[in-house]
Amino acid sequence: MRRNKRVITAAGALAGLMAVGGVAASAAIQTSTEPGFTGDRSAALAKEIKSAKPRNVILIIGDGMDDSMITAARNYEVGAGGRFPGLDALPFTGAMTTYGLKVGPGPDYPIAYVSDSAPTASGWSTGKKTVDGRISQGPSVAANVPGEDYETVLERYKRDGRLVGNITTSEITDATPAAAASHINARACQGPLDMASCPSARKSAGGKGSIAEQLVDNEVDVLMGGGLNRYSQATDAGPTVLDYAQQQHGYRVLEDKADLEAVTSLDDGPVLGLFAGGNMTPMYKPLVATAPPGAGGPTTKCQEADRGNQPDLSTMTEKAIELLDNPKGFFLQAESAMIDKQEHGSDICGAIGDLRELDEAVQVALAFQAKNPDTLIIVTGDHAHSTQIVGGVSDGKQVATLQTADGDPMTVAYSTSDTGSDHTGAQIRVAASGPQGANVTGVIDQTDLFRTLLGRTPSRIPGPRP
Ligand SMILES: [Mg+2]
Ligand SMILES: [Zn+2]
Structure with missing residues (x-):
């Protein structure tokens, strides 16, 4: 049986689990050629169940990251019997439903069995379901009619x-x-010049403004990603959003990796990192699936992309934690967003690379948790997608084949469309480590994460029998 030397077995993952809160998170990154684990895990798991409210909360999201995508990325990166040292080392895992609502007269709304990223993120952010395209606002009669604003986890922690x-x-x-x-009826209303679907939200109409404006009006201490073009737009009052952020809210603007490295505290104001005009560049160059016999082949490997001066997700995560760490605690949401976007383009390499990046961000969070055990880490996706691992190149509308870490060929298919691909409606994986992390186990709904992220009323865990 061929095994890749980077394989991390379940035994390695268990050793990591036992190290959490104690020795070092790097113990989670063990290599072994022995499959499986020995001995009963009950005591190790029981030790991981902690009922105190967390001081710090780190939520790591892989957009479009479902079990099928995790498996494809794992096969490619570490082999079928391997384990990701971050994501797969978390002790608690559950299944999470992600359905949403459709617009209607209410008060009951029809179910949307397939959701986009707006109602799903609103689900964990606010604890309530809403309709496609809507950002932390309730459902309503039509997409262009605003719903009720719902306060978010981030806003509560800020308060x-x-x-x-x-x-x-x-x-x-x-x-x-x-x-x-932010709170707005349509996700498209990203900058002040993008407000066609949200006229009543314009600041000149007395609203809260575009998403770009609301994020800085909320004075989020660390805001980082792509999207410079939205911040270069003029506000209704005249200056660009970028000028407004600097002048009204004291934001310091970061443009590249060097700027990111140079900032070491929030003493001089909040930080707005805008490292790309639009979305940031994925780790791997695209390999786009095509009609059978498809793209790639039994010896095809993904190629690293040139990302210029853009930082990667784990570097941003590490810096964000460094800046946010304080005695009172912090809340951080970190997203590997391009898994979903590359899946929409039937790009298997782009999606795999950004799932690997998510795993590296999880490793950063675990290393921090090892020194700060009162930190809750939750890692999940937002909705399922259409990447399928299939038996052969004739098993889908668009297919691509790669050589995995096992040395063997793996074919993936995208079959929701003839070109590109769309979201699907299956439940997805949720995993956690740290205080109250056990609340993700079993089958939960996305909205259940809301209270776990805020810290639930602690229960009493029975002590050992005398
Ligand atoms: Mg997203
Ligand atoms: Zn999507």
Whole structure:
């Protein structure tokens, strides 16, 4: 049986689990050629169940990251029997439903079995379901009719005096980061010149403004991602959003990796990192699936892309944690956004690379948690997508073949469309580590994450019998 030397077995993952809160998170990154684990895990798992409210909360999202995409990326990066050292080392795993609502007269709304990233991120951000395209607002009779604003986890933590961060690899105004700290009826209303679907939200109409404006009006302490073009737009009052952010809210603007490295505290004001005009560049160059016999082949490997001076997600995550860490605690949402966007383009390499990046961000969070065990880490997706691992090149509308870390060929298919691909409606994986992390186990709904992220009323865990 061929095994890749980077394989991390379940035994390695268990060793990591036992190290959490104690020795070092790097113990989670063990290599072994022994498959499986020995011995009963009950005691190790019981030790990981902690009922105190977390001081710090780190939520890591892979947009479009479902079990099928995780498996494809794992096969490629570490082999079928391997384990990701971050994502797969978290002790608690559950399944999470992600359905949403459709517009209607209410008060009951029809179910949307397939959701986009706006209602899903609104679900964990606010604890309530809403309709496609909507950002932390309730449902309504039509897409262009605003719903009720719902307060978000980030806003509550901010109100509570904690530091808050919101980082992504897409535009910072895209739906997932938008839902953490803005409220608007249509996700398209990203900048002040993009308000066609949200006329009543314009500042000149007495509204809260575009997503770009609301994110800085909320004075999120660390905001980082792509989206410079939205911030270069003129506000209704005249200056660009960027000027407004600097002049009205004291934001310091970062443009590249060197700027990111140079900032070491929030003492001089909040930080707005805009590292690309639009979305940031994925780790790997695209390999786009095509009609059978498809793209790639049994010896095809993904190629690293040139990302110029853009930082990667784990570097942004590490810096965000460094800036936010304080005695009162912090909340950070970090998103690997381009998994979904590359899946929409039937690009298997782009999606795999950004899932690997998510895993590296999880490793950064675990290393921090090892020194700060009162930190809750939750890692999940927002909705399922259409990447399928299939038996052969004739098993889908668009297919691509890669050589995995096992040395064997893996074919993936995208079959929701003839070109490109769309979201699907299956439940997805949610995983956690740290205080109250056990609340993600079993089958939960996306909206259940809301209270776990805020910290639930602690229960009493029975002590050992005398
Ligand atoms: Mg997203
Ligand atoms: Zn999508």
